[in-house]
Amino acid sequence: MTTGKGRVPGQLMSVEVASEYIRSGRVMCIAGDERALRKLPRGRWIGGTICYFISADGGVTSQDEVFVDLLPADCGEPKLRFYDVSTISKLCIDGPDNGFSLVVMPAFAPIHLQFAQHAPNYEDMYMKPLVGWVAGVHMSELGTLTPKAVFGPTGEFSELNAVAIHVPLPETRSASVAIVNLFQPGEGAVIRFPRSGFNASDVLIDNQPHNLARYLSESGINIQLPLVADYCGAHINVAIRAADAQKGEVDFYGPVFEGVDYRFANPVSSYADAFREMAPKEAVPAAFSCNCILNYLYGNLEGHSTGTLYGPVTFGEIAYQLVNQTLVYLRVD
Amino acid sequence: MNNATLEKLLGVSWPWSILSAEVDDAEHLLEVHIGLPRAGWLTMLRNVSRDGIRTFVWRHLGVGGLRCRIRLDCPVDMPLPEAAWAGQDDSPFSHALTQRLLILLGNGASLAVVSSVFDVDPQEVWRFKRRLDTGRVGASWTTSESAAPHTNAATPAPVTANSGPSHSNTTATSSNDAPPRAAGGELPEAEHGIWRELLTGHMSIDIRNLGLQLLLARLRTQFAVARDEDTRSLKVLELRRYCEKNINVATREIEQIKARAQ
Numbered sequence: 001m002t003t004g005k006g007r008v009p010g011q012l013m014s015v016e017v018a019s020e021y022i023r024s025g026r027v028m029c030i031a032g033d034e035r036a037l038r039k040l041p042r043g044r045w046i047g048g049t050i051c052y053f054i055s056a057d058g059g060v061t062s063q064d065e066v067f068v069d070l071l072p073a074d075c076g077e078p079k080l081r082f083y084d085v086s087t088i089s090k091l092c093i094d095g096p097d098n099g100f101s102l103v104v105m106p107a108f109a110p111i112h113l114q115f116a117q118h119a120p121n122y123e124d125m126y127m128k129p130l131v132g133w134v135a136g137v138h139m140s141e142l143g144t145l146t147p148k149a150v151f152g153p154t155g156e157f158s159e160l161n162a163v164a165i166h167v168p169l170p171e172t173r174s175a176s177v178a179i180v181n182l183f184q185p186g187e188g189a190v191i192r193f194p195r196s197g198f199n200a201s202d203v204l205i206d207n208q209p210h211n212l213a214r215y216l217s218e219s220g221i222n223i224q225l226p227l228v229a230d231y232c233g234a235h236i237n238v239a240i241r242a243a244d245a246q247k248g249e250v251d252f253y254g255p256v257f258e259g260v261d262y263r264f265a266n267p268v269s270s271y272a273d274a275f276r277e278m279a280p281k282e283a284v285p286a287a288f289s290c291n292c293i294l295n296y297l298y299g300n301l302e303g304h305s306t307g308t309l310y311g312p313v314t315f316g317e318i319a320y321q322l323v324n325q326t327l328v329y330l331r332v333d
Numbered sequence: 334m335n336n337a338t339l340e341k342l343l344g345v346s347w348p349w350s351i352l353s354a355e356v357d358d359a360e361h362l363l364e365v366h367i368g369l370p371r372a373g374w375l376t377m378l379r380n381v382s383r384d385g386i387r388t389f390v391w392r393h394l395g396v397g398g399l400r401c402r403i404r405l406d407c408p409v410d411m412p413l414p415e416a417a418w419a420g421q422d423d424s425p426f427s428h429a430l431t432q433r434l435l436i437l438l439g440n441g442a443s444l445a446v447v448s449s450v451f452d453v454d455p456q457e458v459w460r461f462k463r464r465l466d467t468g469r470v471g472a473s474w475t476t477s478e479s480a481a482p483h484t485n486a487a488t489p490a491p492v493t494a495n496s497g498p499s500h501s502n503t504t505a506t507s508s509n510d511a512p513p514r515a516a517g518g519e520l521p522e523a524e525h526g527i528w529r530e531l532l533t534g535h536m537s538i539d540i541r542n543l544g545l546q547l548l549l550a551r552l553r554t555q556f557a558v559a560r561d562e563d564t565r566s567l568k569v570l571e572l573r574r575y576c577e578k579n580i581n582v583a584t585r586e587i588e589q590i591k592a593r594a595q
Contacts, residue, residue: 089459093443097578121463123444126548127578174581177543231550233540259554320547333582 009285009310010069012055015039018066022152027078027165029102029288030150031312032066033138034157037150040066045152046080046163048104048135049145052313054291058272059301059313063138067312069288072332075099076168082151083162085111092124096168100175100330102288103132105162106147107315115162116322117196117255126320129175131330132164133290134316139297147315173332175287179319180309180327181235182274182295183265185228188221191262199251217245224298226325227252227262238262239294239324253294254316254324271299272306275327279307286329290314294325339365342396343418352406356399363399367418368406385409391420392453393427400452403427424470425457435563438462439570465567468558520576520587521594528569531590532556538589545583548575 015036021028022043030037030047037047051063071078076099083091083103088111095101105112112134119125135147146159169175191212192204203212216223226237239253256262268274275295280286289311295301296313309329317328336351345351345367353366368386386406393401403418413419417429424431430451437447444462448455464470521527530536532552540546552568559565576587 176582232546234546
């Protein structure tokens, strides 16, 4: 990786090398295990905790190395900011007129839930490119460690607040957000929810009232497959966290929205093959990318190459709004 | 200023009258209490008791550098007045202020700017916009001669992105008018019908830009539940603003829109 203006894909690297980049003054987003991130010096970076990555060598778990995305060297002066639940709704209006914003927020925190449910209605949402990810922890440390967002300028770790970097670009350049979603809506029933939220019980299935948890049990649907909604051609997933037929309740990793038609996705035989096939074949590497922990786990991506989009494997991906089981990337042309 | 002058300024007319008007110097606020005249024959005829009164409070356009709050006591069996100084029963703003808010929002002003210009709470503006977007409140307002205000300050301009059905308080395109055409290579004007066709789903284009896909999906839902033309016009302006701002990244979609608009 160079420190010049040339754009290179993000890379997994040692704490020592990452520290050199920070000291060189480059603007960056860093993902890593909390213990590794705490060794980094202060500087112009934001980050979050996670120890799963997609690298040039494929999926990898590392609690020693950190993943560094160097943001474009020819950008204007970036603004690095903290957001709490009362200010996160201003995330989009704080973005530059030409450029992009990158946000990291801790999983399971109120700000994560607030963003998940309300981001589509934030002021200026969709008007300017917004990407980001949700920080997590090693699966074996769930419940003992909390996911955290990190604010590089002060070295502060937060399990409550989000951090963002707003990056202005010269007029000759532009940024855009894209996703790679392996999942296509299947031919099964159309599911509609009576209200938005992270859980559901009674829903409309092909316009007939039904309990969703019992429907899943009776139909033998693989709950590793997400619900997929069609937003004017964009397939957006909602992943299922748990389904309890006895209680009649289903929990989701992201919110379902009232008034939207969902279908369960078709199965995918090989996640790694599908990612390699669907990943963009562009000469210029993405400025940022992240993929979902569920794809990593369900698709057994550890040790398998998924193409040329590298980045952290996260507890939630942000492509404007929160998405699930999706690869998100940012292009800067 | 006496009540009669203030009535003229605000456009308060029969059967309504100003019962009291007070200036709160500390709050820079003019509090105007409107109702049926206490000694009027209509009040006596109707034998209105306090129990039969509904009270409404709306923020109205400022008067003489002061913020203005209208309090209306309205008998339960009387409809709300269709006057600039009045509002809908579930709105925090008068019709006149609502129209001004919509004009600024339609032109892409941020909530912070809108709330600053009218000195209203940003949260209140945000909640109001959410209620418009979800169809829980409308922005329409039909003026009648009797309710027409007598001052420029109380006469808002319409939100102008209409090509739909005629609306008394908006600039509508007559069915006999030729649709506005996209000027050579330019984005079609907000009045062009193509925006509404996209928002109703009657026209579809091949969209690959994620931001536009998500925005259009949201706007279509909001357009479908919008209660009135002004709210629908706001959605048109929002969609067009996206295209203006993202001309470099939504190029193929914008080219399709321009081509279809010719």
